Amino acid sequence: MTERLEVRKTYKLYVGGAFPRSESGRSYEVTAADGRFLANAARASRKDVRDAVRAAHAAQPRWAAATAYNRGQVLYRVAEMLEGRRAQLIADVADASGVDAEVAATEVDAATDRWVWYAGWTDKLAQVGGNANPVAGPYFNLSVPEPTGVVAAVAPQRSSLLGLVDVVGSIIVSGNALVVLASERRPVPAITLAEILATSDVPGGVVNVLTGRGEELAPVLAGHLDIDALDLTGLAGTDTAELERLAAENVKRVVRAPASEPDFTPPPPGPQIMLRFTETKTVWHPKGW
Amino acid sequence: MTDDDAPTDVRPAAGAVTDLVTPTWEYAPAPEARDLATIREHYGLFIDGDFVAPVEGGSFATINPATEEHLAEIALATASDVDRAVAAARAAFPAWSALPGAERGKYLYRLARLLQERAREFAVLGTLDNGKPIKETRDVDVPTAAAHLFYHAGWADKLAWAGLGPAPRPLGVAGQIIPWNFPLLMLAWKVAPALATGNTVVLKPAETTPLTALLFAELCQQAELPPGVVNIVTGAGETGAAIVAHDDIDKIAFTGSTAVGRSIQRQLAGTRKRLTLELGGKAANIVFDDAPIDQAIEGIVDGIFFNQGHVCCAGSRLLVQENVHDLVVDKLKARLATLRLGDPLDKNTDIGAINSAAQLERITALAEAGEAEGAERWSPACELPSAGFWFRPTVFTGVSTSSRIATEEIFGPVLSVLTFRTPDEAVAKANNTPYGLSAGIWTEKGSRILAMADRLEAGVVWANTFNRFDPASPFGGYKESGFGREGGRQGLAAYVTDPAEREAAR
Numbered sequence: 001m002t003e004r005l006e007v008r009k010t011y012k013l014y015v016g017g018a019f020p021r022s023e024s025g026r027s028y029e030v031t032a033a034d035g036r037f038l039a040n041a042a043r044a045s046r047k048d049v050r051d052a053v054r055a056a057h058a059a060q061p062r063w064a065a066a067t068a069y070n071r072g073q074v075l076y077r078v079a080e081m082l083e084g085r086r087a088q089l090i091a092d093v094a095d096a097s098g099v100d101a102e103v104a105a106t107e108v109d110a111a112t113d114r115w116v117w118y119a120g121w122t123d124k125l126a127q128v129g130g131n132a133n134p135v136a137g138p139y140f141n142l143s144v145p146e147p148t149g150v151v152a153a154v155a156p157q158r159s160s161l162l163g164l165v166d167v168v169g170s171i172i173v174s175g176n177a178l179v180v181l182a183s184e185r186r187p188v189p190a191i192t193l194a195e196i197l198a199t200s201d202v203p204g205g206v207v208n209v210l211t212g213r214g215e216e217l218a219p220v221l222a223g224h225l226d227i228d229a230l231d232l233t234g235l236a237g238t239d240t241a242e243l244e245r246l247a248a249e250n251v252k253r254v255v256r257a258p259a260s261e262p263d264f265t266p267p268p269p270g271p272q273i274m275l276r277f278t279e280t281k282t283v284w285h286p287k288g289w
Numbered sequence: 290m291t292d293d294d295a296p297t298d299v300r301p302a303a304g305a306v307t308d309l310v311t312p313t314w315e316y317a318p319a320p321e322a323r324d325l326a327t328i329r330e331h332y333g334l335f336i337d338g339d340f341v342a343p344v345e346g347g348s349f350a351t352i353n354p355a356t357e358e359h360l361a362e363i364a365l366a367t368a369s370d371v372d373r374a375v376a377a378a379r380a381a382f383p384a385w386s387a388l389p390g391a392e393r394g395k396y397l398y399r400l401a402r403l404l405q406e407r408a409r410e411f412a413v414l415g416t417l418d419n420g421k422p423i424k425e426t427r428d429v430d431v432p433t434a435a436a437h438l439f440y441h442a443g444w445a446d447k448l449a450w451a452g453l454g455p456a457p458r459p460l461g462v463a464g465q466i467i468p469w470n471f472p473l474l475m476l477a478w479k480v481a482p483a484l485a486t487g488n489t490v491v492l493k494p495a496e497t498t499p500l501t502a503l504l505f506a507e508l509c510q511q512a513e514l515p516p517g518v519v520n521i522v523t524g525a526g527e528t529g530a531a532i533v534a535h536d537d538i539d540k541i542a543f544t545g546s547t548a549v550g551r552s553i554q555r556q557l558a559g560t561r562k563r564l565t566l567e568l569g570g571k572a573a574n575i576v577f578d579d580a581p582i583d584q585a586i587e588g589i590v591d592g593i594f595f596n597q598g599h600v601c602c603a604g605s606r607l608l609v610q611e612n613v614h615d616l617v618v619d620k621l622k623a624r625l626a627t628l629r630l631g632d633p634l635d636k637n638t639d640i641g642a643i644n645s646a647a648q649l650e651r652i653t654a655l656a657e658a659g660e661a662e663g664a665e666r667w668s669p670a671c672e673l674p675s676a677g678f679w680f681r682p683t684v685f686t687g688v689s690t691s692s693r694i695a696t697e698e699i700f701g702p703v704l705s706v707l708t709f710r711t712p713d714e715a716v717a718k719a720n721n722t723p724y725g726l727s728a729g730i731w732t733e734k735g736s737r738i739l740a741m742a743d744r745l746e747a748g749v750v751w752a753n754t755f756n757r758f759d760p761a762s763p764f765g766g767y768k769e770s771g772f773g774r775e776g777g778r779q780g781l782a783a784y785v786t787d788p789a790e791r792e793a794a795r
Contacts, residue, residue, distance in 0.1 A: 241559025
């Protein structure tokens, strides 16, 4: 009796809720930590970036306008899907990071729990990040955090799932849309996450996942005028001066690259991690008869 | 008052229609006493608690823009002076940041009180140097600046409750560059939160308006603020550039144009310097047909003609619902005809001088472009003084959305009127700008106010009011109007270490 041949998957981009190949027709070889061939990941182009930004731009207003309770339920649904794909994610992480299944399981469980953590923030962020202001006059005055708009992020290079989940969660929780560039050498968990997002209720375009060369794509993201903020956490320890210069063209909010990749295992230090991708809006109205 | 000016009976004759708009009397001059402010002939730089001469000995003049009268010679700080100032700020930082918050707060309370005590002096000096009406320096600039110091004084020992982590730490030396439109108020916006959180500062006032900052330096001496905590260096763009470029500065806070802000952001690329930017604006002031029209007219006037329109959050685009356009424009013109333009020191003056010849030139050029692009220009009949820099309040109607006067920041008393039919159109037009500093909404319908406020991309939304400022209320922009907030709890974040920073992975 012959052994059954497994059905392999073609790894694609995730743009506007669909899974296109790169319009450039290019791919690059992804290997496991032990050098084993894993996949030919799509090598996104400048045009793919622009398509992803367009999708994000189109999806953002509705995502931001959804009630915080609704966004919370949608994000919680993603955690349910993460749990359901636990075995696949463990395999993905083990392959990507070269760790054993036990260590990979710890990361996957932490990522699922992190997603639950973010899901619970949707309807609290404005309460913690906003406030009434006691101005010296007869005015109602309220400050609330609002999503910045379309955010581009480079996902952490080493922590291919937990780091990615942390970056994605911190950005979309408040109503931003995101174009995220997956870890260049460890993109497979990001693609699985994209499949999870596609089968949960996150509207297409809210999260767009690109795979490819950071050197080629990050400058396109940094200079794109329809992107409002740039998270360079994933480029820890590298020189990002040119990206920051490009970002200044439309006064993007930039989260700089840290000196080395952060430890994503402990819970985030607090709500500021999400408030970095918000704008404080303050509304005044007179009081009177 | 002379006999010639004897009051006449202004009561309407029996049976006459009462016209409450057209003034029926002349105002007598009511100048504030100029000698309330003493101006020295020369001013040095304020470094390490003392006024010192600049290394290279250069100076520049500051003039009264209402008369072009020479006021004083101001030291021109070069890179070596900035270096001295930063060194002084760095040396003062360890002790200042280690002071218990309550003690730092008490210094700020002292400064607030000293400013209140010398309020009239600051008002007169501010008007002489800037050209804005005394009623604005007296009633807005100076009291709001004192309020900022007072508000932040109280934060100094309460930072653990500001939502910025359990023990927010100061950044170090802050370089602060401020504009000429609210010289003293912008100083307070920058200095108060920086000091309250334990930073030391090197501040550069605008080239055309250094005098109130230099008088504030005297307050620092009177308050016995430790030397080096506040340093004030005067000069123009090059001095500012030296601050931005200085290696030992930890944070830059800039208020000014988007072009300069963008270049500062570029320059700080790849450094660890923190940055907050408060930049330009092109705010929409949106008037619906159910608005309280007379109240809205006051708000429109306040929105664009306050401070000669030298306001980054000025309501420079009036969006009027089409069916009330004519009514609003007629009433607006009638109201503008009553504004008094002239001597800024006169307590009855509504519109003062344009701050500089260069700004007047820019406003003039943009207004001419408005005419050339086919908009209809109107100004009330009013005489302009023969000396100084002056521009009549100006209203453009029939403005197209793409014209320069509808898209570029004019920073002067020029209002562009556009129309809309539906709330969706109003939102689309209001947001159709790279700026996002402020917006105004005028309607009696509460639900519409809230829906509009949700959809306007602006850091400050004034509903049925405009141009209100308070130290407790965060101020700052969306999009290319900059990032970071000034004032309120959120404003403190600009001067403490990032609470979102995480430990590195092993």
